[in-house]
Structure formats: structure tokens, C-alpha cells
Amino acid sequence: MNGMRALLGLGIPLIAVSFSDDDSERAAAEARSAGVDVAELRIDRFSRTDAGHVRAQVRAFDGLPVLATVRSAAEGGGWTGGEEARLELFREVAPLVDAVDVELSARAIVADVVAAAHAHDAVAIVSYHNFDHTPDIAELDAVVRGAKEVGADIVKISTMATTTADLKVLASLLVNSGDTEMIVIAMGAIGTASRIFFPALGSRLTYTFIGHQPTSGQLDYAETSALIRKFHPAYDERKGAVDA
């Protein structure tokens, strides 16, 4: 059974911690003992992306649900290689992980990445990132439609918020998402609230870090976990049961 799908099925918020390939064995042990729900492997930040190396990093996280991300430089990531090579990487990891994340803007490969995920029962997250601003609701609605058209199981929207009006745009996107599964994140200092409270509006996953803060507005794992437990009783109950 896909571990991430099982957790999503509980209908509680999930907390992901993002990792690169820096001492994966130690990082994975720390994640396991801290009770991290999902390990996001930022393959675009790996020192090497040959199949053997990538497979070994995924294996280090054995026992934890793994989300594989190979973020393009165009959307703030570290992948500067070609799209064919990126598709090959996704195909390589799809059988080994619980979920993949690919941008809708990766037009040449997005449908194939989704198909590779589905062929191996992995969750397909189709994402949109805007590190500059939060577009208006019509533009974001079009992104959501586009992501669903290519077969997204979850549509992820992460945009820079500079005003509370931006937060309202993103909140209304969530509130009106109907039966579309969504992850919505406001980046930046004003956006920090979204990382704790958008799960109450249905955002399925919140991203955190252990160690060095990768994205503005993120809170670290310990703080995120404490706040999610405080404000989401169902999450707290499940963690309490796991700890007992």
C-alpha cells in the first residue's frame, strides 16, 4: 500500500520535510525518530542524479513515505538539465516512491510524469510556483484546471504573498476547490500563517525543514509540528496514538 495515500486517506494534515542528498542515512534516521509524515526528496538539489545515486538516497528513507521532486530552475529549483533527462529520472523513481511533484509548466513531460506515477500507484502532484507574486484568482483557477486536465491527483499552488489580500486570494482558492485535492502555500513572511492554518481549509500538506531554512516563510519541523498539533486536534490525536 502506498504509505502517503494511506495517510492522505485519514483526512488529516500532513507535514513534509524537504531533504537533499546530504548524509541521507542520518537525515532519514532523524526524520523517522521525529515522526515526520512525508520526506520530500529534492532531487534537483542532489549533488549527482545518476540512477544509482538517486536510488540509494530513496532507499535510505525506507519506511517513510517519500515524495520525489525534481524542480525546474524556472520554478525556483535546481534542475538545469534537459526535459528528456528529467522525465527519465521521474520514471526511475516512480516505482520507488509514494508521490512525485512536477510543475504544470513542464509542458513537454508533465503528462508522461503523471502516467509514470500512476503506473506505479504513486500520487501525482502537479504544481505551480510563483516566487514573485500571487496572481489573481482567474489565473490560479486556470492553473488548477490545467493541472486536473493532465491527471493531477493533487494540485499544488505556492505563491509569494506580500499583502493580506494575497492570502485571501489563496484562501478563497482553497475554500472553492470543491472536490479537487489541493496543497496551497503562501510564501514569504505574511504567508507563514498559511503553513499552519491552510490545512484547516483543506490544504493537504505543509512543508518544513530540519536545519537550514530553504524557502522564506517556512517554519522548522519542530515548530510546525507543535503548531499543527495545537490547532488540528485530529492530527494531535493521531500523533498521540503513534507516540503511545
Ligand SMILES: O=C1C[C@@](O)(C(=O)O)C[C@@H](O)[C@@H]1O
Ligand atoms: O514547492 C514546494 C513548496 C515549498 O516551496 C514551500 O514554499 O514550502 C517547499 C518546496 O520544497 C516544495 O517542493
